[in-house]
Amino acid sequence: MKSNVVLFLAFMMGIMFCSNAIAQTISKEELIFLTSEWKGERFPDGRPKIPDDLITRAKNIYIDDAWTVLKNEGYLNQFEGNWKMVNNDVPVIGRAVTAMFMPTRPDIEKNIKARGTTRDGRKGNTNSWPIETLTKGDVYVADGFGKVKDGTLIGSSLGNAIYGKTGKGVIFYGSVRDMQELKDTKGFNAWVKGQDPSFIKDMTPTSINAPIRIGQCTVFPGDVAFANEYGVVFIPAYLVPDLVLQSELTGYRDEFERYMLQLGKYPSGQIHGDWSDTIKNEFRSWIAKYPKKLTVTQQEIENYLSKEGH
Numbered sequence: 001m002k003s004n005v006v007l008f009l010a011f012m013m014g015i016m017f018c019s020n021a022i023a024q025t026i027s028k029e030e031l032i033f034l035t036s037e038w039k040g041e042r043f044p045d046g047r048p049k050i051p052d053d054l055i056t057r058a059k060n061i062y063i064d065d066a067w068t069v070l071k072n073e074g075y076l077n078q079f080e081g082n083w084k085m086v087n088n089d090v091p092v093i094g095r096a097v098t099a100m101f102m103p104t105r106p107d108i109e110k111n112i113k114a115r116g117t118t119r120d121g122r123k124g125n126t127n128s129w130p131i132e133t134l135t136k137g138d139v140y141v142a143d144g145f146g147k148v149k150d151g152t153l154i155g156s157s158l159g160n161a162i163y164g165k166t167g168k169g170v171i172f173y174g175s176v177r178d179m180q181e182l183k184d185t186k187g188f189n190a191w192v193k194g195q196d197p198s199f200i201k202d203m204t205p206t207s208i209n210a211p212i213r214i215g216q217c218t219v220f221p222g223d224v225a226f227a228n229e230y231g232v233v234f235i236p237a238y239l240v241p242d243l244v245l246q247s248e249l250t251g252y253r254d255e256f257e258r259y260m261l262q263l264g265k266y267p268s269g270q271i272h273g274d275w276s277d278t279i280k281n282e283f284r285s286w287i288a289k290y291p292k293k294l295t296v297t298q299q300e301i302e303n304y305l306s307k308e309g310h
Contacts, residue, residue: 025207034211035222037238045133045209048222048237050095054244055137057295058093061226061247066233069243080173080215081231083191086182090189091228092169094139095237098221099130100207101144101153101174109204127153127200130208134165139225141234143212144174148194150201156181163188171225171232173214191227248295249304256283280305 031046038048063079070078102108116122122129131154134140140162144151154162154170156178162170169189170176179195182188209221217234219225224235235243260271260282270279287294287301 026210031209031221035220035237037236038222039238043135043222045221047095047097047209050222050224050237050240052137054240055093055095055224057244057248058224058226058240059091060251060295061093061244062251063226063228063230063233065247065250066226066235066243069246070233070235070239073239075236075239077216077218078234079231080217083227083232084194085192085229086169086176086179086188086190088229090169090187091226092139092189093224093226094137094166094168096141096219096221096223096225096234097130097134097138098207098209098212098219099140099142099205100210100212101127101142101203102206103145104202104204108206112204112206125200126205127203128158128161129205131158131162131165133208134162136165136167138166139168139227140166140170141212141214141219141225142170142172142174143214144172144193144203146173146193147203148175149196150198151175151194151203152177152196152198152200153203154190156185159188159190160185169227171214171227189227191232245296245300249300252287252290252294252296252301253283256286259286275305 028046032042035046035048040051041049043049067079113126116126116129122132130140130142142153144153151174153172153174154176159170159176159178159182163185167187169191171191173193175194175196176182176190176192177195177197177199182190211218211220213219214232214234219234220236222237224237224240226233226235257271260266261268266279270276275283283305284301
């Protein structure tokens, strides 16, 4: 009897594993390969799992600083601007879950619907299927190939479903409907290329949790999506720890520089250029009295000051 119970539990776990694997259209092994620079924890689907505390710290990133760090690392196609937003004052940052939609053609529409309904047990319209994979802290990122009329990937109902699952928002290279209602969902935001009252039509989700293109950006599942009123930047997971640290150190430096310039104690060229040892010591004294808890360690500050150009 006991062995039967064990076999039953193993069978059920196998079903659960298969269901999770089916949720995306590339294998877990392929996703790990594509994101192999990330050495940390991963979700069961293979996505890099950036720690929550880093996501929280990354909220203070400036897009220009993030762009500079990415550029210096050779990532030249990670920023996209010119968005229409649901709420201009609600930034969103989280781990990307990706989906690609393509113009419908009968054969692919038939096969994808058959696989989704008969093999995977999916119900409802296909534009809801990627939403089923979302977890807390995710940002749903979808390529809707820029379609606005008849390209509305979500309305208010699916928007609230997304927010309920993630506590975040969406980034669509496409459109949404029910913009007025979505605006009433406190904490939710959407970056889209347009809004339209039409319903989605002639679009098929051809990939879930695979690399996609958003405008001029390449986006991987597990990238950190950082979006605010100034645009959207997609950060490879393995670069997030250093990018957050560099952004925080730059933020402290900028604050100190503004303070010194307001005092008029040094010429602007000395403060805004390479620091002398005297100014570095003044920075050490200033940050030792910083009124809030520092997000960086003393050793990280010293490492920063020891580098050329600081």
